[in-house]
Amino acid sequence: MDLDRASLDLMIRLLELEQDASSAKLLNEKDMNKIKEKIRRLCETVHNKHLDLENITTGHLAMETLLSLTSKRAGDWFKEELRLLGGLDHIVDKVKECVDHLSSDGDEEKLVASLWGAERCLRVLESVTVHNPENQSYLIAYKDSQLIISSAKALQHCEELIQQYNRAENSICIADSKPLPHQNVTNHVGKAVEDCMRAIIGVLLNLTNDNEWGSTKTGEQDGLIGTAMNCVLQVPKYLPQEQRFDIRVLLFLERERAAQLAESKTDELIKDAPTTQHDKSGEWQETSGEIQWVSTEKTDGTEEKHKKEEEDEELDLNKALQHAGKHMEDCIVASYTALLLGCLCQESPINVTTVREYLPEGDFSIMTEMLKKFLSFMNLTCAVGTTGQKSISRVIEYLEHC
Template identity: 25%
Template sequence: MNTSVSSLKEDLRTLGAIDVIANRAIALTRQCTGYLTSDQEEEGKEGEEREVDVHFMKLFRQLKLLENILCMSKGNQSYLTMFDGSIFISEISKFLVLLGDYLISKDLSTRHTFIVTETLLGTLRVFLNITHDNALASYRVGEQEKIIDSICNFTFKLAQSVPVIQQFDILVLCLSLLINLLEESSTNVQHMCSVFIDVASTSSNPYGDMLATQALVKLFLTHYERGESASVEVPTPTKQVISHESPAKSPKVRKDLTSTFTSRMKSGIQPVPKKMKERKEEKMEEDKAEDKEQDEEEEEEEEEEEEEEGNISFDPLIFKREDFDSALSQAGKHMEDSIISSYSAVLVALLIQNDSLPCHKSSGSTRSGLDSVQRILKFLSAMD
């Protein structure tokens, strides 16, 4: 880390700035908690909802500050972990659990729920930074009531319902946070193995009615297979442009009209006889007439082709831009699938490492379960 940035973060701690920001975040958390637990919010009053959104946005900004202050700063991580008897972790954990319960029961397409979800993402980022390579913080966060259960529910329930723009963020943050918690604490590993996803399994959410460990393996396989089958193809518009481009005309075969008045002889250059000269001049006129007739036929064919195409003009620049956007979108999806499958595989590896992953029968046989584990191990080997 840059020395000046590191020293600035130390100054924020020594001068008491972290205390001010943490206390402000706790106060806003309690205000938002009061709204989430009150019966008045069920009325859905527009004016009150806007006022509450302001509190959530203020909390989000405080969390953003803490996220940056904690990033790659061991001193600040430890300080905030033990701040006022770990009250910060306790209050934020309760708020995070409450946020999950609130969002899972709501319509997530509204502006209000979008803001609340952004606040949840900000809370996850703070926990992710505070637990990074920090055993004490991982233990403190993991021991909070229902925190691991809630993170699993965010991964396998909430992420399947939020808008697409927020789905990847939730999955990556939750998986990363679970890695931090499990890597530093065997107690958290044991707890993770007992979490059950108590939601009905549907076509939109295939991770219900199973243990979190089973859902984790299924999540890996889903994104791993999707990433493997992804291929970037040339989009149709480009093919249309290519197919409608006028083919390069082959050079017309012309008769060699050189040596009209002379012919090369072994003995040298000699005058061409008058009759031969006249014949060659006639031949030249015939060739010119044939070429003119051929050009007229080609022009007529081109006009007919344009009429058949409906006189549609294709702009290569526009179609190339669309093709680029399409290829970029496919590459982005492939990258997201690769990241999610990678983090899922690391989590499974942490469970296997401690012999904590229970053996589950799938479709009445352990064959598919063994195949899944083999694919995960193969994937992890490729990552080395």
């Protein structure tokens, strides 16, 4: 549908209807069943797995429609109107409802439904808080930081669930009676937990990034710092390899060594790559404003030789790019790790001593060098003088004087 303010307003007002109470007074049971059957047939064509066709209400349909929308599709005005019309209130309340069910739902299907419900609401909230200070402030304040409280509880539940289901899978034994080592959570509960966890982290990042009020409210949540550290240090080993980068920002030394190794391998590949030798039977010519080598004579054997050389060069280039990509990932993870450790060390002599014990010869220079490279990269790709760069510079200066 083409969304406009009137349509958005209608959906939000429909959310306020209480289980079709007003409609039920006007229609008898037979007519109501006819309407529900028509709705079921319509819903079957949209392939929405979250629709509860056995429990159709106006509010349920309105919420599903709202959650199916994104700010990118609707335009920037959507973010503001969603707040002004009260849509954010309903979505935050829905998050609380789903999170409250996480502690009481023993049935797996109900648990997955609650996780999916929270995740879809959080995805919308994550989208409408990106670069939108008004929505960020509104959500931090709404009902005494209800969203932050619910997000903190949900993250704690997810941390417990993802390890719980992983241990359950690891208890399965193969033929030689050896337990499966750190098998990834592949069942539908594990997938729902992973998706919900990423959505929670996305919302909390938006509410705390360069926001003292949001950071303070988030830091006040009981046990959240410990939960966050467990998500960083323990949870990634339970996730598929390709998904760990989204959550993991620790194991600094391991990533720093991996980055150095990848860099040396890339240098070797480039150094050993064969240089192109043009056949002597040709000349440089200007064609369409470009200087190109144009061969005047070529035997079949020469053409095959050049083709083979080009294939070898392409293969070497692909290898170099693969190593460069791995090097970039290791550098970014190591940099964020160093930044996090540096922040934890500030104004905390105990943390300085603890981190120093794990560093080679107790020297912080390995961390500061990585952060300086990261800062140089940011200076090339971002606007100079942003808050992020200032924070990194501040951490570097602090660590250099430790």
